[in-house]
Amino acid sequence: MERLLGTLTFVSALGTGLVAGLFFAFSAFVMTALSRLPAEQGIAAMQSINVTVLNPWFNTVFFGSALTSVVLIIVSFFRWGEAGVIYLLAGSLLYLVGSFLVTAVFNVPLNDMLAAVDPASTEGAELWTRYIADWTAWNTVRTVASLAALASFIAAFRMGE
Template identity: 40%
Template sequence: MMFKVLQTGSLVAAVVTTGLMAGLFAAFSYAVMPGLAKVGDRAFIDAMQRINVAIVNGWFMVSFMGALAFAGLAAALHWKADDRSVLPWIVAGFVLYLVMFIITVAINVPMNDKLMAAGDPAKITDLAAVRTEFEARWVTWNIVRALTSTAALGCLAWALVLHGRVTGKG
């Protein structure tokens, strides 16, 4: 009984945290970045620098790291289950989320760091060049993050549905 509670709990936590991350990246794709696209270079750089500082907080980190940890735990717990029909969906969700995680760490975070290193927007001599180097590439990779994390969410949500069906039989 406790084992099934752990399986269910880890899978629910994976779905919730993955959903929070998918929503964040999607919101940046369809609202934040299109809105910022309409402001001047100084305002764009200033806003993105401020967002990059504000986003590194406990709520973000729990979701960002938690989704990977909870999906991994759910996979491990379902690996040992009598009925492993849910496992492929959990593994697919984990892998898709891992792809998003790697993109974030390898591409978006270094770009954010470089934007931060450009310094105070009031003192940057070529604001347009800094923005041009950052914006299009960051937006493109954020869309990839939105798609992969949303696909991960879909896989994990389907795994939860299947888990419910399997658990309901026993």
């Protein structure tokens, strides 16, 4: 059981680290680069990204990390008081709330609004300005939460050695 818990913690660290890196890239430079394009081109590029990101690689890491987080939350309650368990719980909650839930509640609806707009329209250009600011702000929340989850999983893994 200890080996399984260690493996699950390690896999969670890898997954949340990959997600944190992806989100970081968007907040650090991708959205800035897209914002420098004419609105029509930026919208079209982001619409394409939002479609192509939904692939088996991304889905496995993003949803898999959510699944391992749920499992680790359950394990945390059964092992409460043991060394490192608070880090398992913290990492899992940080990822589920700060990354997964923020994505579902904020970033996905913004993506859906962008998908529905004609990139060449005035409405599209107006939405694009708001979208860049709002989407990037929430993406930065996801970045920080995923990075904090990664740190928590590393701490839990280290304490379990």
